[in-house]
Amino acid sequence: MAEETYTFVCTVCGWEVTVDTPELPDDFVCEVCGVGPEMFELVED
Ligand SMILES: [Zn+2]
8 A cells, every 4th residue: 555645845945845744734844944834835746
């Protein structure tokens, strides 16, 4: 059974992160530029 993953990209710096939930947690921060989850966009495959 394949596990579903979701890739989000930071719209400020372009850093990508792959997680197994369709939303990032409220306290998520970009590891590169430090912005919060509101600045991330889901990348459609
Ligand atoms: Zn960033």
